[in-house]
Amino acid sequence: MESTPAKMYFGKSVLVPSVQELAKQNLTNIPARYVRQGQESPAVSAGSAVPVIDIQKLISGDSMDSELQKLHSACQQWGFLQVINHGVTPWLLEDFKREVVELFRLPMEEKKKLWQQEDSFEGFGHIFVVSEEQKLDWSDMFGLWTLPPPIRNVDLFQKLPSKLRDIIEAYCKEIKSLATIILCQLGKALKMEDNEIRDLFSDGMQSMRMNYYPPCPEPDKTIGLSPHSDADALTILLQLNDTEGLQVRKDDAWVPIKPLPNAFIVNIGDMMEIVSNGVYRSIEHRAIVNSNGERLSVATFYNINVEAELGPAQNIMEAYSKEIKSLAMIILCQLGKALRMDEKEMEGLYSDGVQSIRMNYYPPCPEPYKTIGFSPHSDADALTVLFQLNETEGLQVRKDGIWVPIKPLPNALIVNIGDMMEIVSNGVYRSIEHRAIVNSDKERLSVATFYTFNLESELGPKLHLACKDWGFFQLVNHEVSLSLVEKVKSEIKAFFDLPMEEKKKFEQQEGDSEGYGQAFVVSEEQKLDWADILYMITLPTILRKPHLFPMLPIALRNALEQYSAELKKLAMKILYKMANALGMQDEDINILFEEGLQMMRINYYPPCPEPELVMGLCPHSDSVGLTILLQVSEVEGLQIKKNGAWIPVTPLPDAFVVNIGDSLEIVTNGIYKSIEHRAVVNEDKERISIATFFSPKLDGDFGPAPSLLTPQCPAQFRRIGVADYFKGFLSRELVGKSYIDTIRIGNGDDGNN
Structure with missing residues (x-):
């Protein structure tokens, strides 16, 4: 037994009164809800007329190529055309016109049986009404889906007068044949593959909208159908009487269309504009009303089939x-x-x-x-x-x-x-x-x-964009030995597995940020991070604390010795690439960083029973020039702030996560950004990482690179001694990017103090 196709939902419209019934009241003024303030007057471009296409010439005879070119040009320039010699049976057209006129002449009691339901636009009523306050068009319509048969509203179809139902059955098939001819010719003009047109339109959806525009006592104050473009692929309009009303927008003027006898008016819809990638145009049009005569028309909309995917051919x-x-x-x-x-x-x-x-x-x-x-x-x-x-x-x-x-x-x-x-x-x-x-x-x-x-x-341009737009990037193929990286990871894990008595040998001393503990803790009342760290200076070697680096377990010490040397080479390579991308002098980088400071912070974030209540590392930006982070365990936790949102970073295998620090933001005069970031913790798993920081050398000062400064791009930051800079940074609580703002020029600061 065949299953009945599920009823398809294509939208709905707020139910509105019948304008036809309203017009029967011999009004002298129209109700306020139909009045359009400031409505455009129907400007007419003298002598303009939409192109006319002869379908028989298009599909047979010596004129095929020239008529195809006319069709192609009409769809490009106008998006509207009239078709003659279209092959639709003449007696069918006359019968169809007569039955549609009779449909609108039904008594209101009969029309109510065919009225729209709240969940559908089909039936008598209107479409595109979304609120009770919305201005209404001066028209009634009757809408229904006609093809393919499974999508029809069977109840509505069966309630139609039998003659109209039979004629619609025949009419919709002939209009489908005409639409298929036109669409295939458009595909040919566009040099589309035959199967593309077939796949899109062979079982396309077809709907009809029968329109009734009653006479209006104040036609200049209202509109029969608001300006719009059609959402379908192709619309075929049949004018039922001699009253004109359709206008198309061409070169910012409303151009009226005078229907030719026994012709159809055809227009390109939004779907076809998309399929043609904008070659054909879905043109805005409207219907105006008349003070003396009614106007009737039937628009048949042909769409791609419901299973197809819409997009440019x-x-x-x-x-x-x-x-x-x-x-x-x-x-x-x-x-x-x-x-x-x-x-x-x-x-x-x-x-x-x-x-x-x-x-x-x-x-x-x-x-x-x-x-x-x-x-x-x-x-x-x-x-x-x-x-x-x-x-x-x-x-x-x-x-x-x-x-x-x-x-x-x-x-x-x-x-x-x-x-x-x-x-x-x-x-x-x-x-x-x-x-x-x-x-x-x-x-x-x-x-x-x-x-x-x-x-x-080359790396430069991509690196530049990453630093400018993100301030963070991941680095692959970095040439640091993977066996060395794995050795560092292994020895760091072993360090945190040591008994507490062993780790206490490296404990921070009063007034010193280096050692095992936490950084940026400035008061007893301050909230603490859910993390332990081992922080120490690694280069230059003369600045290493005797009780820290030299006293590390020998396997860890040897691994970090090699690792610090490799990462210095990598950092300088990155910094020189950045300088080249910015147009800086290499000397600017060399003076600041070749003998600069290298520090390492080894982070351990234990599992936390309430991870949503704590922070592994508070939101902050790094004070340094460049940070290179190695993820030791596979647990994620690093997040960066981008456009006000926290974005998690998923480390790539064998990659480093690199970020710009405040010092480099200052040196680049704000072109590269030091981005705020944080570490969150996990309820079940520990996370371990090692951050290596590269900063300008301590015995100098720094500020925006002179080679980046011009009268149009003056310095955004004042110059400051490197030692003073770090002293100020390390004596504060870690809060966002607050420290770099103290160096920013503003409020009368000329940058020389």
């Missing part, structure tokens, strides 16, 4: 991405030429670059001044190519502190420099901040294609 995306890549390479090579870059250097960076596409939809917004379509930002890529899909403006760029709107030229692409190209050009080219605003009445659509370095290109 694969071959269109392939072709578009290849052409955009070619364009991007032309522009990038010309930029390289202008910069006098070596051709091989450019080829190495971009020849196999990574390309990504972001499709943007900005719907109308009732309060556009209270929100933003896309927050101000610069792009992280090398080059962005933007394709504007409709005429609604929204893109703005920041120029000299002012937001400047961009009005897209017809058939033009908008190109902008990204952060990567600013890095490659050493700041000659600028990655400019931009944003998208929204409109109260109109949607906006665009496609942004981002072109970046290939993934195997």
Whole structure:
């Protein structure tokens, strides 16, 4: 026994009164709920007319190619067309018109049997009404799903007058055939694969909306159907009488459509705009009303089948991405030429670059001044190519502190420099901040294609973006011996397994932060972290405390001796790469860090019965230049603050977690950020890690690198002695980024004190 298909839910609308019944009252003024304040007047573009397509010429004879080109152009330029010689049976059209007219002439008692239910838009009523306060359109409609048969509302269908039911059965099949012909021809014009069109539309969903617009005593104050675009793939409209009312928006004017005898009006819907990747346009349209005559029409909506996945056609995306890549390479090579870059250097960076596409939809917004379509930002890529899909403006760029709107030229692409190209050009080219605003009445659509370095290109640009945008990154293929890393892990675990009597030999001494215990504890009342640490200076060797590093268990001491030397090499390599990415002089890094301070903090976070009540390590930023963290156990716990949220870090196998410290934020004049982070604890498992810190040498001072300072980019931080800097940091409670703010220039501080 076959199962009955489950009823599908496609949305609902608030129930509203019949406008047809309201119009019978011979009103002189329409009710307030139908009055539209400030409604656009129906501006007309003289001589404009939507294109006309002859279906017979399109599918047979010598005119096929030229008619296909006309169809393609109509869908690109207008999104609306009239079709003649369409093959739909003439007597069927006349019978269908007559029965729909009779449907709207039914007594109200009969119509109520066919009225919308609260959980469906099908039946008599209206659609898109979402609240009792919403302004209403001056029209009634009758909606229903027609194909495929399993999605029909069987109860509603059976209640229809029998003649209308039989005619709908025949009409919907012929309209499906016409829609299929048009869609297949559109696919052909777009050079889509036959199977793509077939998979999307062969069993497509079809619905009908029968529209009745009664005469209105104040037609200039209301609207028959609000401005909108259709959500389907293709709409086929049959005009039932001679009263005009349909208008389409073209070049910011409302253009009326005068239906041709025995023609259908066809328009592209949002689905087809998506499938065509914006080549075809889903155009905004509306229906106005008349003071003397009623208007009737039937719109048939053809959609993709319910099992299909909606998106741009694969071959269109392939072709578009290849052409955009070619364009991007032309522009990038010309930029390289202008910069006098070596051709091989450019080829190495971009020849196999990574390309990504972001499709943007900005719907109308009732309060556009209270929100933003896309927050101000610069792009992280090398080059962005933007394709504007409709005429609604929204893109703005920041120029000299002012937001400047961009009005897209017809058939033009908008190109902008990204952060990567600013890095490659050493700041000659600028990655400019931009944003998208929204409109109260109109949607906006665009496609942004981002072109970046290939993934195997040099470390510098990727490192720069990580430091600028995150302040944290994971480092793989770091060339530190994995056997040494495993030895360090093993010996650290062995240290924390020692009896307490042995660990007490390394206990912190009064007034000293080095040793076994906790750091940043400045009072007896202070809340403590759920952790034990072993903290000590490891380089230069002359600063090692005699009772700490030299007295460690010999296996741990030997492992850390090698490890500290390897990590110094790694840290300097990273710091020089950062300097190159920033355009700093290598000497700036060498003076500060080559003889700088190296410290290690070995952390043990035991299991905690109430982990949600404690903290393993309070939120803070590191005071140093660079921190390299090795996760000893597999238990996670490190979290970083990004955009106000705490993001857990899952360490990659054999990787180091590296982060920028306050000192480097100061040296880079705020370009690289020292990010707040914390450690949480686990109810069942211990966590162990070792953080190695690299700081400027103690017998000097530091501040923003001179090579980064210009009149346009003055110093954000004052210079300070390194020893004074650490003395101040270590004498405070560990709280967020509060210490670096004491060095920031502001409130009249000129940076020289």
